[in-house]
Amino acid sequence: MFHSSKTLGAILASTMLATSAFAGELVINTDTSDPAPKKAFQELIDGFQAENPDIHVTWNLFDHEGYKTSIRNFLTADAPDIANWYAGNRMLPYVSAGLFEPVDDVWDQNGLHDSLASAEGSMTIDGHIWGVPYTYYQWGVYYRKDIFEANGIDVPKTWDEFLAAGKKLKEAGVTPITIGTKYLWTAAGVFDYLDLRTNGYDFHMALTKGEIPWTDDRVRAVFAHWKEMLDAGFFIDNHAAWSWQEALAPMVQGKAAMYVMGNFAVAPLREAGLTDDQLGFFQFPVINPDVPLAEEAPTDTVHIPANAKNKEDAKKFLAYIARADVQTKINQTLGQLPINKDSQVGDDKFLQAGYQMLSSTTGGIAQFFDRDAPAEMAKAGMEGFQEFMVKPERLDAILERLEKVRQRVYK
Numbered sequence: 001m002f003h004s005s006k007t008l009g010a011i012l013a014s015t016m017l018a019t020s021a022f023a024g025e026l027v028i029n030t031d032t033s034d035p036a037p038k039k040a041f042q043e044l045i046d047g048f049q050a051e052n053p054d055i056h057v058t059w060n061l062f063d064h065e066g067y068k069t070s071i072r073n074f075l076t077a078d079a080p081d082i083a084n085w086y087a088g089n090r091m092l093p094y095v096s097a098g099l100f101e102p103v104d105d106v107w108d109q110n111g112l113h114d115s116l117a118s119a120e121g122s123m124t125i126d127g128h129i130w131g132v133p134y135t136y137y138q139w140g141v142y143y144r145k146d147i148f149e150a151n152g153i154d155v156p157k158t159w160d161e162f163l164a165a166g167k168k169l170k171e172a173g174v175t176p177i178t179i180g181t182k183y184l185w186t187a188a189g190v191f192d193y194l195d196l197r198t199n200g201y202d203f204h205m206a207l208t209k210g211e212i213p214w215t216d217d218r219v220r221a222v223f224a225h226w227k228e229m230l231d232a233g234f235f236i237d238n239h240a241a242w243s244w245q246e247a248l249a250p251m252v253q254g255k256a257a258m259y260v261m262g263n264f265a266v267a268p269l270r271e272a273g274l275t276d277d278q279l280g281f282f283q284f285p286v287i288n289p290d291v292p293l294a295e296e297a298p299t300d301t302v303h304i305p306a307n308a309k310n311k312e313d314a315k316k317f318l319a320y321i322a323r324a325d326v327q328t329k330i331n332q333t334l335g336q337l338p339i340n341k342d343s344q345v346g347d348d349k350f351l352q353a354g355y356q357m358l359s360s361t362t363g364g365i366a367q368f369f370d371r372d373a374p375a376e377m378a379k380a381g382m383e384g385f386q387e388f389m390v391k392p393e394r395l396d397a398i399l400e401r402l403e404k405v406r407q408r409v410y411k
Contacts, residue, residue, distance in 0.1 A: 031067030079307035088367035102128035131303035138354030139296035178256035180247030184382035188369035197287035201294035201364030208372035210410030292363030
């Protein structure tokens with residue numbers, strides 16, 4: 001088609017205008033639709049825009065379920081410049097499919113290997129770093145300090161001390177651990193810690209990636225430790241009929257002394273009447289002293305899609321969300337923990353305890369079984385964990401069943 005020079009000039013001018021306008025637009029997709037995450041992301045975007053007035057942010061907010069079903073489609077077809085997701089094996093499918101951009105340069109240029117060191121392992125696949133983590137929260141053992149003190153029990157640091165504490169509690173008529181496995185995932189928290197302490201982070205990640213048979217002797221060793229707890233009567237009766245919230249009641253009533261749980265349990269325990277003088281927290285005890293202590297801390301992350309149109313400004317956003325002051329503010333709103341080691345943590349004693357534990361960990365940060373394993377494997381695994389807690393004599397059949405699922409899921 002023929003254009004006059006005047007028409008062609010107008011077309012070129014409009015194209016240049018469109019290109020320059022386009023370069024200043026940053027499209028962000030998130031599933032942060034719950035009140036606190038929504039507020040935190042609004043504050044985050046407002047702060048970024050205030051520092052970068054030439055960049056216009058378009059924010060597409062999804063609900064959780066809608067996001068889970070949409071993310072692969074939009075990463076493939078019409079990618080935003082930023083997408084939020086999760087660390088560890090949960091991001092592996094998108095890395096393997098070439099849908100996330102490596103961001104080693106963002107880490108190198110902004111000192112993130114130092115400031116975000118505790119989470120670097122969970123952001124690394126195939127020698128590259130695939131995003132920036134901005135918040136996590138600890139798991140561990142929440143316990144009744146007053147019951148421990150009344151029975152002369154010190155916080156257990158080793159497996160033998162843990163078993164001895166349970167024995168003393170049983171003798172005092174107190175069930176050592178409350179748990180509600182009706183919705184399965186609580187048992188996964190116990191499995192994860194037993195595996196992390198028995199075999200370590202690298203083994204646990206390899207297991208959840210499908211690289212290790214469930215019939216392996218090292219997996220059996222995990223269940224052997226779990227059976228020690230079961231044989232010693234560590235867990236409340238009828239836990240398969242209780243939700244995790246319902247299982248808080250025995251702890252509040254003083255009928256159980258511990259709960260292997262995430263920090264989100266603190267608020268309902270306080271609301272039920274436990275004071276901070278009664279409630280404490282400790283790190284899951286050492287089983288194998290040769291294994292570095294890894295922790296369970298589900299981590300939220302932001303990524304640059306490989307098909308993003310404005311990667312330059314996306315990298316600016318990643319550098320911004322990695323900053324200590326920014327992570328301090330986000331996590332004040334979320335009521336969770338910043339990953340940047342130079343951030344400030346709220347005065348809450350459980351946040352302080354979690355921050356000290358996580359920021360000093362050298363063994364790695366696991367994401368939780370149902371994040372680290374694919375959905376079908378996670379479901380089968382958690383069903384097996386609950387069944388084992390009720391019928392430990394079925395272990396061989398459970399492990400053989402899980403092995404069949406592994407061979408099918410990871411083909």
